[in-house]
Amino acid sequence: MLMFATRLTLAAAVLAGASQVFAGTVTSDGADLLVKTKGGLAVATTDDQFSFQLGGRLQADFDTFDGLYTHDGHRADASYFRRSRLEVSGRADGVWAYDFALELNKSDTPIKEASVSYLGLDPVTLKVGRFDPDFGLEGATSSKWTTGIEGSAISDLAPWVNDRDEGLGAQVAGTHGMFYGSASVLRPASNKDADGQGANNYNLRLVLAPMARAGQVLHFGLNYAYNDADSFDGRIRTRLGVRGVSEAGDNGNRPDLAPKTKGAFDADAAASLEFAYAAGPFSLQSEYLRRQLGARPQAQHQDRDATGYYGQLAYTLTGEARGYKLDGGKFERIKPQDKQLGAWEVFYRYDHLNAQEKGLLDNTAQVHTLGVNWYANDAVRISANYVTAKAEHFSNTVGDQAGEALALRAQYVF
Template identity: 35%
Template sequence: MIRKHFAGFAASALALAVSAQAFAGTVSTDGADIVINTKSGLEVSTVDKEFSFKLGGKLQWDATNFDGLRAANEDTPFDDTFNSFIRRGEISIEGTAYKNWGYGFRLSHNADDGTDFDRAFITYGGLDFVDVTIGKYGVDYGLENTTSSSWITGIERPFMYDFLNGDEDTDFGVNVMHTGSNYGLMAQVATYGNKSDNDEAFGYTLRANFAPYLDGTDVIHLGANYHSNNPDDDRARVRTRMGLRSDGDERVEFTDTRVADSDTEWVLEAGAQFGGLRAQAEYFQRKVEGETLVGDNADVDVDGYYAQVGYMFNGVRGYKAGAGKWDKPTEAGAVEVFARYENSTIDGDAASVVGDMIGGVMPANVSDEFEAKAMVVGVNYFPTKAVRMSLNYVDYEVDNIDTSAQIDGENVQDDGKAIVGRLQYVF
C-alpha cells in the first residue's frame, strides 16, 4: 500500500514536470493538491506537506595554472602546468514521504573518484528532540566544510581539511542531530570504507554550533568538533594538495604511520557577519599514535589554522543557524572579494616521515617539523542565484624540503603559485 501510494505521487510529480515543460494538457491526482516550485531545480510537494520530491544538480568546471612544488610530478617538474576538468558534476533527488520520513540519493562525478552514488540515506524526523539519518551522506564538521561546496568562499576549502578525517563523507553511518533557533548538536558513528583485517573501521564524530548573536543575516558563530578515527592498526597518512586540485590529483605527503593505534582530532570554529563584511577562522589539532611495519615509533602531531576576511557588494551571505553554516547570497548580482591565510605544522617521529613527498622530492631533515602555509585571494561573482564565477590566486610554501637536489635536471622547489578559475551552475 505504501509503495503504491508513493509510486502514484512520484508519477504525478513527473507528469506535472512534463506538462509544465510542454505548456499543455491536464494533470489530476486522487490525493492532496500538488504545488510545483521551479525557483531552484524542480520541487513538487503536496499542500499538506506529507509528500515532496525535489530534483537538483550541480556542475563545476575548473581551469587551473600552477607551478612549483605541486608540479613536481609533471612531465617537466616544477614548471607551469595547465589543467581543465570537471571538478564536480551531480544529479540528486531528495524528498519526504508521510511527512516524517526523508530520503535522498545522489549520483556524483568528481576529479578524484570518478562517478558513483555518494549519497543514499533515509532520515526520520518524527521524534520531537532529534532527527536521525541512516546511510551514506556528508557530515557536518567544521564551519567551511559544513558549508556546501557550491557556496564555500574559495574555490577550494582551506587545506587544513586535508589533514582531517572527520570531514569525510560516510560509507555507512548513523547520525543524530538536534537543532534550535540558534544552535545545533550532532553525534555520529560511521564507517568510511576502510577495513582492518575482516572488520570495518569506525569513526566517532561530535559537533556543537551556537550563534550567541543572531539578527537576520548579522551573526556571531561559534563551534567545536571532535573526531576519533579508531584506526585499529590501519594506516594513517598526513598529506595535502595545498589547496590546489588538478586532473592528476597529486598530494604532498609528510608522514605515514603504517600501524596506527589511535587517531584523534578536534576543530574550533569562529565566524561573524555584519552586513556585507564577513570574517572567520578555524583551528585544529590531530594526534596519530602508532608504529612502522617493523615496530619503530611513528607518532605524529599536526596542528594549524586559517583566518579569512571578505566583503560582499550588492548582497550578503545567508546563514543557517541550526546547521551552523553559510549559505548562498541573498541577492543575484552580488560580488564578493576575500583574502585567506593558512598555516599548519606537521611534527612526526623520524620513522614516520616519508622519503618521497611528491615526485621524488625529499625532506631536508626527517627530525625537523614541517610548516605548510598559503595565502589565497579571490573574487566571486553571482550573476544569478544559479550561476557562480570565481577566480583565485594561491601562493604557497612548505618548509623543511631539500631544495639542494635536482629532479630531471630541474632544481627542487619548496613553493609555488597558482591561478584557478571556476564556472558553476546549480539547480
C-alpha cells in the first residue's frame, strides 16, 4: 500500500506541476473535446455531457504544544500529513455525476468518498455512496478553505454528525431562490445497536441566504441529526483545536469532557444553528451546537447534555473577499488579486464547550485561536495559528488546566 500511495503521490505531483506550466485549452479535430490544464487537469465534451477532472490536496502540518495539551504538561510536537488526497470527479450522460477521493496517508481505510449523483431533477440532486453527511457551516466548507487550520472545537461534541465512518448512505439536496436544503441517511460501519445490528444516522439541514455571493453574504442555517442505535457509551472528548495531540504518541492529551459509561445511554441527537455575514474583505461567522444523550430508564444516570458555540472574525488585509456558494451553503476559496503579493488574511476565533450530567459532571473548556493565512496563489496556502485553552473542572494527569499551542500548515491543491 505504501508503494501504491507513493506512486499515486508522484503521479499527482507530475500532473499538478504540468498544470502550472501549460495553460489554455485544446480542442479535438471533431470540435467536441475540451482539455483544461490551468490549475488542474479537466477533460470535457463541448456539450457538457461527459467530463473528467483530476484534483487533490496535500496538507503538511507541524504542531507544538504543552500544558493541558499533554499528559505530563511538558512540551510535545508532531509533524504529519493532515491530508494527502487524490480526487477524481466528473459527469456522464449529462445527468450523472461521480466523485471519488482516495486518502493516500491511510492504509486501512483509504477511500474518503465514492459516490454517484443524479442531476436530472434540477434543482434537486440525489446522491448515493460514501460521502460526508451535511451538517453545519464549518462541516460543509471544504477543509481546503476553512479559515482556521482546524475547524471549531465544537465539532468534538458530536463528531458523528459529519463523519461517514466508512459507511454508505443516500442524500437529497437542492436549492431554490435563497434557500438550500439537504436530507440524508447514512449507515456508518461502526454504528451498531446492542444486538450488533446496523443502525442509521439521519441528518437534516436548511439554509437561508438572502445575500449569497463573494463579499456579500448573509447566511442562516438550521441542522438536526439523530442516531438510531440504542446503545452509546456517552464519551465526549476533545482535542481543543489542536489535531497534533492525536499525532504526538502517548503524551498527546485528548481530555474527556464526559467519561465513557458503557450501556448507560440509548438515545443520541444533535441540533445546531448557523450564522454568517460577509462584507467585502470582512467576514463574521458563528455556530451553536447542542447534543443530548438520553439515559436508559434502568441506568443510574441522568441525561447527558453537551453544548458549544464559537464566534469567528476574519479580515483579508489585501482586500479580497471569501468565496461563497449557496448550493451547499458554504464558504469557498479566497482568490489572490496580486500574483506577486498573494492574499493575506487574519482571524480570531473563540470556542466554548460544556458537558453536563446532573449530579455527576459539569466540565467546561474555552479555546482562543489567533491566526494568519497567506494565499500565495490559487494552489498554495501557508497558515499559522496560535491556540490557547483553559479547562474548568478537569485537567491533565499533573493538574494542568491551561495549555498553549502553535500550529503551522503548508497546503498545495490542484
